[in-house]
Amino acid sequence: MVNVKVNGIPVQVAEGSTVLEAAKKANVKIPTLCYNPDLSPWASCGICVVKIEGSNKMLRSCCTPVSEGMSIISNDPDLVQTRKTVIELILSTHPDDCLACPRNQACELQTLAQEFGIREQPYKKMVRDIPQDTSTGSLILNPSKCIRCGRCVEVCQEMQGVWAVEFLGRGESIRIAPAADVKLGDSPCIKCGQCSAHCPVGAIYENDQTKLVWDALMKEGPEAKTCAVQIAPAVRVALAESFGLPPGTDLTGKIYTALRRLGFDAVFDTNFSADLTIMEEGTEFVHRLTGALKAGMQQATADKSMPLITSCCPAWVDYMEKYYPDMIPNFSTAKSPQQMMGAMIKTYWAAKAKVDPAKIYSVSIMPCTAKKFENSRDESMYSSGYKDVDVTLTTRELARMIKQAGIDFLNLPESEPDSPLGPYSGAGVIFGATGGVMEAALRTAYFLVTKEELKDVNFTAVRGLSGIKEATVHINGIELRVAAAHQMGNIATVLDQVRKAREEGRETPWHFIEVMACRGGCIGGGGQPYGATDEVRKLRMRGIYDNDEKQEYRCSHDNPYIKQIYAEFLQKPASHKAHELLHTQYKERPLYLK
Structure with missing residues (x-):
């Protein structure tokens, strides 16, 4: 531990902590813009500058480590003026169309301008007129609003391992775009939206389709x-x-x-439909497992029937088709919920x-x-x-x-969903968190193999925010090794181990793998409310598991409406009709479209 002072307030922090982290522990807010707790400090904007007592040198608090006895000054007239000047310079290259911006009232630059009382623009406006990129259909890239903080680049390259965007140009002409200056839709982009979730302004945002829905809701008469x-x-x-x-x-x-x-x-x-997914995917897993036990697990690795990899996340599916097409035989054919x-x-x-x-x-x-x-x-x-x-x-x-x-x-008063496609089990709701699909599948896989109900349906080993979670589950004397990975940058580690085992003729390290593209799973998705941190993700996950625990049925196969849909329509899991409606296929996709 290291003892420091922030504006005279003594505080003790772990060795290696930054000045910004020490200030937070002392309940002192230092303004930031390029910084995000999910990312490595980038130190590009300079708004978080501080002084160390005895020196007039300004240091960037997001990347400056503390040292024993350090006395930090986070607020004096020089610091306030410096921060204000930095914000004014950024604003001089930023459009003034806040009222029509998708980040209006949720923009970090707008908030800083308000906090620093900026009412005039002392610098000449130099807004770049660069056309929007709408090529993905999911996300819109508006380079004119980009403040070049670098968050989207860090997210895409370091967190997600996709490398769809990077810095192009130098000096005043620098901008963020896909490599080779292609359209985003022609790049390796997997549409996960983490760039939009981490962008502090309105430079990247979701393609708003609410007008289409309003139009459909308002139609009357024959239409x-x-x-x-x-x-x-x-x-x-x-x-x-x-x-x-x-x-x-x-x-x-x-x-x-x-x-x-x-x-x-x-x-x-x-x-x-998450319950429905479990019935189809769980049945598929049991079929593959049964075949692997007969043929031998090592042979199952060689012929690619094992491991089975989940397919609920469309960003992960896109990534797999582009980066790991050799894994297509391992992908569950079950559609997403x-x-x-x-x-x-x-x-x-x-x-x-x-x-x-x-x-x-x-x-x-x-x-x-x-x-x-x-x-x-x-x-x-x-x-x-x-x-x-x-x-x-x-x-x-x-x-x-x-x-x-x-x-x-x-x-509003509370109400219930419409039957028969509304009532759900606890297993269905935990799909929203990393490890949830795995846990839901294991609850039903146990039943499908043993024809007995689990006494304890909670598989806590696959819960939490660790990037890669592993567990060993015993079902009827069968030892199942499972893994759950989230945040695309962690996925390559898992898949490369499977590839290596296959190349060396060894049994795969795992029999069942869950993948979710976003940190925390869907609760941290690119379309969720802005401002997600690990603290926020943990609270969202807690809400998911609380919902699971209060359900009458905790397993997908126990949902009476799931039993009804098979009895009345789908016949049985993995039936011909189920395959026609509930399953899909995959194909290799190029990283860059020509």
């Missing part, structure tokens, strides 16, 4: 649509942040009511409700920007004969719609 909606597990524990409540606050019942007041005719829950629900709405539910599927407008509310890409990624996303999910909105877009409609969200 009227039956509007159905589904909400993902992670949405329910994050939406509250957009209305001033703490992260992790579970507002599931109020969300159902809000969606009805927006005008949706049917309100379903993606947790139900979003797409399974879309298919069931326009087939099973349409028939039960006696609604023409051509007249159904299917909307999903997701924590993820990549889901916008997923709903039209290939022909299997049209398995109902129509586009299974017509449009995907993020949590942020839903919050805007609720506010636009003048709904007093926090004072």
